[in-house]
Amino acid sequence: MFDNIDKTDINELGEFGLIKHLTQTVELTQESSNKGIGDDAAVLDFSGYKTLISTDLLLENIHFDLRYVPLKHLGYKAVQVNLSDIYAMNGIASQITFSIGLSSKFPLEAIEEIYEGALIACKKYGVDLIGGDTSASAQGLVISVTSIGYAKEEKIAYRSGAQEGDLLCVSGDLGGAYVGLQLLEREKQIYLENPNIQPDLEGKDYIVERQLKPEARKDVIDLLAHLDITPTSMIDVSDGLASEILHICNASNVGCKLYEEKIPLDPMTYETAREFGLDPTVCALSGGEDYELLFTIPQADYDKVKGQLDISVIGYITEPAAGKEMISKSGHVHEIKAQGWNAFKNKS
Amino acid sequence: MFDNIDKTDINELGEFGLIKHLTQTVELTQESSNKGIGDDAAVLDFSGYKTLISTDLLLENIHFDLRYVPLKHLGYKAVQVNLSDIYAMNGIASQITFSIGLSSKFPLEAIEEIYEGALIACKKYGVDLIGGDTSASAQGLVISVTSIGYAKEEKIAYRSGAQEGDLLCVSGDLGGAYVGLQLLEREKQIYLENPNIQPDLEGKDYIVERQLKPEARKDVIDLLAHLDITPTSMIDVSDGLASEILHICNASNVGCKLYEEKIPLDPMTYETAREFGLDPTVCALSGGEDYELLFTIPQADYDKVKGQLDISVIGYITEPAAGKEMISKSGHVHEIKAQGWNAFKNKS
Incomplete structure (x- = not known):
C-alpha cells in the first residue's frame, strides 16, 4: 500500500514521541490562541465574541477510500469539511483539534502525509492547530476534527x-x-x-x-x-x-x-x-x-x-x-x- | 453480543433520525451554552473567561474491550476521561461534543446505552452536550469526545x-x-x-x-x-x-x-x-x-x-x-x- 515511500515504524517513536514529531512545526497565529498543544487542554480567549464549535468524525471505508484518496488530500479535506461548518454560521474559524487513530500498517511517513495535508489547510485558512489525540487503532484509519471559531452575536447565521x-x-x-x-x-x-x-x-x-x-x-x-x-x-x-x-x-x-x-x-x-x-x-x-x-x-x-x-x-x-x-x-x-x-x- | 436486550436496526432510522432520537432529551444548563445541537456549529459565550479545549479518541480493542466493559459505563468513562483534562487546568468543564462511529452490528439499544452513560456523566458534572457526529463505521466502535471549559486567567494551572x-x-x-x-x-x-x-x-x-x-x-x-x-x-x-x-x-x-x-x-x-x-x-x-x-x-x-x-x-x-x-x-x-x-x- 505504501510501497513508494520510505517506511519508519511508528512503534519506535511511541505515543509522546509521535505527537512531538508531528507537532514540532506547529505555530500559533491567532490572537485568541493563548496556549496550544502541550498541556491538558488548550487555552483560548474569545473576549467579546461568541465561540463556535463543530466536530466531525471521518472513518476509513465510510467517508474515504484509501485506494484513491491520497493521504495528504485526506488530511486537507478533513480540515476543510470541518471549517466549512464554522463558515456556515457566518463565523471565522480560528482553531482546530486534529486526532488520528491508525493501525500499525501505517508507517510514520503515512501519518506525516495526513498531518501535512491538515497543516496546509490550517495555514491557508489562518487556523491554529491547538490539540488532538494520536492513538493506535485495531482496524482502519480514524480522523476526528473539532473546529473552533468566533463571531459577533449579531453576525451569526443560524x-x-x-x-x-x-x-x-x-x-x-x-x-x-x-x-x-x-x-x-x-x-x-x-x-x-x-x-x-x-x-x-x-x-x-x-x-x-x-x-x-x-x-x-x-x-x-x-x-x-x-x-x-x-x-x-x-x-x-x-x-x-x-x-x-x-x-x-x-x-x-x-x-x-x-x-x-x-x-x-x-x-x-x-x-x-x-x-x-x-x-x-x-x-x-x-x-x-x-x-x-x-x-x-x-x-x-x-x-x-x-x-x-x-x-x-x-x-x-x-x-x-x-x-x-x-x-x-x-x-x-x-x-x-x-x-x-x-x-x-x-x-x- | 447483545442477546439480552431488544434490538432495533439503526438503518431504519437513518443518520438524522438517529441523531434526533438520541439527542431529544438533551437540555442546556450552562449560561455559556447559547446554542447546542441542531445547527452547523454550537454557539458559546465565555465573556470574561479563557476557553479551555481538550479532545480524546477512544477506539475499540485499544482503549476498551466490549467483552467486559458495559456500554453505559463506556459512555460515562469517555466523558469523565475528557472532563478530567479541563479540571487538570483548574478550569470548570461546561460543554462537550460526543461523536460515535459504529458498525451495523450495534442495534439502536446499544447506542442508547452508550449515550445514556454519557448523559449521566454530563448531568452529574453540570456539563452540556452541544454537538457531535454519528456515523457508520466499517469496523469497530469509535468514540471521540471534545470537552470545553473556562477559567479566569489567573486561576489556570499549566x-x-x-x-x-x-x-x-x-x-x-x-x-x-x-x-x-x-x-x-x-x-x-x-x-x-x-x-x-x-x-x-x-x-x-x-x-x-x-x-x-x-x-x-x-x-x-x-x-x-x-x-x-x-x-x-x-x-x-x-x-x-x-x-x-x-x-x-x-x-x-x-x-x-x-x-x-x-x-x-x-x-x-x-x-x-x-x-x-x-x-x-x-x-x-x-x-x-x-x-x-x-x-x-x-x-x-x-x-x-x-x-x-x-x-x-x-x-x-x-x-x-x-x-x-x-x-x-x-x-x-x-x-x-x-x-x-x-x-x-x-x-x-
Missing part, C-alpha cells in the same frame, strides 16, 4: 432565521464532488480488474478536485462581509442541496420555491454526469460534499449580490403552507425530498 | 508552573484502575476458556469501578478553590504517576523528590496487586487511568492541605540539576522513569 420573501442563494456550483466520486469509483473498479491500466482522469481535474480537495468557502464569508450582507440563515452543502434546503425550511418554519434552471452547474459536471447516465440536477440535489454555502438574504440585498459571479439566486422563501417545491425546467412542480448521502443507509 | 520548593501533591489513591484491569482481564480469560463460569469479582467493587467507572475530580478543584489554593502546576493521572511527574518536571524545568511511602494506595489495590504478584508501587507509578489530579503548591499552602484526607503530599520540587528521583521505603534513591501505558507499544 439555520432558523429564513423569512418569507427572502432570496435563496448558493455559492459556487453544485454536483461536481458527486460526479467526481463516480469517476474515481469507475477507475478504481477498472484498476481492481486490471492493475496494469492507469486511471484515466485526463481533463477531469476540476471534478476530481471537487471530490478529493474541497475548499471551505471562507472567501464567500469575506465577500458577504464586504458586501455588508448578513445572511438571515445559512448552512453548508454537505449532504446535497435538497437536504440542506429542507434543513433551513424546517428550522425556520418556512416553505420555498427552487428553480431548477437556476441551480449552478459546472459544464464538466454536466457533461460527465451525462456520460454516466445521471441527471445533473439530481447530482446537485442529492450528491453532497460540495461544501458550498446555501443561504438566505432579504430581498433588499438583491442589488448587492446580482453582479457576483460566485453567488447564484436559486429561489425564494415562502409561507410554510406553500410547501417546499422545485419548479423544473419544463415548468413542472416537484416536492423537494431529501435523498442525500446517508452513511447508515449506504451501508445497509 | 504543567509548566512548578517552582523549586513547591510541594508535590496528589488527590485520592493510585494504581486501583490498573489492578482492576488485571482482574477483569483474568476473568475474561477464564470466561473465554469456559463460558459457564461466572466472573468472580466478589468484594472487588472498588478497583473494578476505578477501571470501569472513573470519576473526574471536579470535587478536588472545588476543594482547592474553597481552600483558596491555586496550584502552581497541575496534570491529571492518565498514564501513571511517573509519567505525569516527568511531564510537570520537564514542562517546568525542575527536578523533584518523590517518597514511595507517601504514595496513596487503597488497601484493596495493595492486596489485589500482591495476589497478582505485582508491586503496588509500580501499579501506581506506571498503571495509569486513575484520573486523579497531580499538582504542586507553594510551601506556604501546606497548612491548608495537611488536614485534607483526599490530598496527599508525596514529595517536593527541586532544582533541575537534582534530577527526578524517588526515595524508596528502604531509603534507596531511584531515577523516575516513565513506563506508562503506551497505545502504540502495547500493540507492537
